[in-house]
Amino acid sequence: xxxxLSRSVPLRLLTLGxxxxxxxxxxxxxxxSEHAIADGDEVxxxxxxxxxxxxxxxxxxxxxxxxFTFTVGAGQVIDGFDEAVRGMKVGEEKTFRVDxxxxxxxxxxxxxxxxxxxxxxxxxxxxxxxGMGLYNSLGQQFTVLAFTDATVTLDGNHPLAxxxxxxxxxxxxxxxxx
Numbered sequence: 511x512x513x514x515l516s517r518s519v520p521l522r523l524l525t526l527g528x529x530x531x532x533x534x535x536x537x538x539x540x541x542x543s544e545h546a547i548a549d550g551d552e553v554x555x556x557x558x559x560x561x562x563x564x565x566x567x568x569x570x571x572x573x574x575x576x577x578f579t580f581t582v583g584a585g586q587v588i589d590g591f592d593e594a595v596r597g598m599k600v601g602e603e604k605t606f607r608v609d610x611x612x613x614x615x616x617x618x619x620x621x622x623x624x625x626x627x628x629x630x631x632x633x634x635x636x637x638x639x640x641g642m643g644l645y646n647s648l649g650q651q652f653t654v655l656a657f658t659d660a661t662v663t664l665d666g667n668h669p670l671a672x673x674x675x676x677x678x679x680x681x682x683x684x685x686x687x688x
Contacts, residue, residue: 548596548597550583551687552579553683560676567670582596590606590609590612599681602680602681603678605678606676613675622666625664640654651666653669
């Protein structure tokens with residue numbers, strides 16, 4: 511006669527072993543602190559961005575904001591940002607500086623244009639102010655530099671063009687590329 515307990519103990523250990531292996535595999539794809547960030551990984555992080563003069567221009571830590579998530583190497587962030595997170599792991603912190611050329615580039619006169627007032631919606635024209643931000647149909651941002659009855663001078667340079675950016679980041683989660 512076979513003792514049922516002698517068979518159930520190894521079966522229980524096998525079941526427990528399989529459950530632990532499945533949990534380990536699941537955790538490896540959900541913020542594993544051992545995985546070094548590489549291209550294709552989805553990264554979630556907190557950040558504080560400052561200019562060389564120390565002023566803060568953006569932060570995921572502001573009230574109502576959430577950590578920032580992006581895919582490394584997919585062109586979703588400025589070049590210097592991708593480079594800085596490669597090789598990092600969950601829980602790591604880093605402060606790095608991105609030169610203007612690798613962030614939003616240098617401002618150019620080619621991005622400053624005069625637009626006839628007749629090309630803009632009437633309701634927009636009546637509310638124009640210098641410094642006002644406008645967006646075209648492609649989502650590009652322009653800043654009103656000046657306006658007359660006939661034309662509006664718009665600056666298509668990014669507001670941070672020409673600025674070096676410093677980021678203090680903390681890696682919160684990493685989903686490795688499949």
